[in-house]
């Protein structure tokens with residue numbers, strides 16, 4: 382069977398009307414004249430994207446955060462969002478907590494809720510947010526602008542969300558002694574991701590390409606490279622990780638940091654002569670930015686260790702809802718049906 386991205390390509394990818402950027406990037410750009418409207422939508426399905434017993438306040442935060450993260454990846458400023466809710470029951474306390482988490486983040490980003498739809502569901506809860514933002518069309522951070530010689534950067538630290546998810550799923554093979562302590566240290570990254578909107582804005586006119594890491598660094602960087610027609614060299618040991626991930630045996634550290642989804646950090650490229658300006662932009666945005674590799678001519682992503690040797694046993698490409706080969710994809714919650 383075809384993978385998620387092949388299904389989208391086969392059935393839903395058409396040439397966008399002149400002046401629009403359509404399927405294939407973190408946001409669509411509508412009528413990109415001087416100022417474009419950036420649009421993105423994300424579905425969150427119970428049992429697939431969140432646990433049935435997740436803190437509803439955290440879910441409210443995360444359901445908007447993942448959409449804000451797509452605006453960040455385009456360098457777009459949030460304008461407003463609409464909310465679709467399919468609910469098995471009308472649970473006032475749950476909805477109040479969900480709305481609390483949702484509006485706290487919305488208010489922090491000046492992004493009002495302006496509509497939506499609510500319906501009963503015979504299955505679990507499904508949440509859908511469509512978000513709108515604005516960005517000068519020429520300054521939008523698209524996936525297709527990386528050029529050979531550009532640096533590859535990542536914001537924040539990778540791996541915590543994936544490690545927390547594995548612990549919450551009860552994967553017995555995760556090599557940590559004190560599972561409760563490691564979960565306590567990593568869970569916030571999974572449940573309360575901080576969308577890098579300020580960084581996206583600061584990178585306008587500076588980054589040549591950008592994507593947010595929702596499916597794993599290797600896969601998401603792969604989208605930039607495919608869209609840009611380039612390859613890259615990535616140094617696995619330069620990818621920033623938290624103390625919890627750094628304490629893992631090396632293959633696990635790489636699995637979480639390079640393959641783990643749900644990170645919502647930005648991976649972006651920028652010309653090598655812009656290093657000081659990138660560092661300055663990150664400092665203004667209040668987030669770390671780390672150089673992890675370089676874009677190269679030709680195809681292929683070569684991952685090396687600190688000694689320059691190819692890294693063996695790389696994690697599977699990343700998250701795909703319809704993986705075309707057998708085997709579990711990283712980051713999947715168990716099916717509820």
Ligand code: ADP
Pocket residue numbers: 389393394403404405406407408409422423451595
């Ligand atoms: P992201 O992780 O940034 O949210 P996805 O990986 O979900 O992006 O999707 C990749 C691209 O395919 C995006 O441009 C998205 O808008 C588009 N896409 C996904 N599903 C559909 C669909 N059902 N119809 C049209 N476009 C889609």
Ligand code: MG
Pocket residue numbers: 406407450451454592593594595
């Ligand atoms: Mg995205």
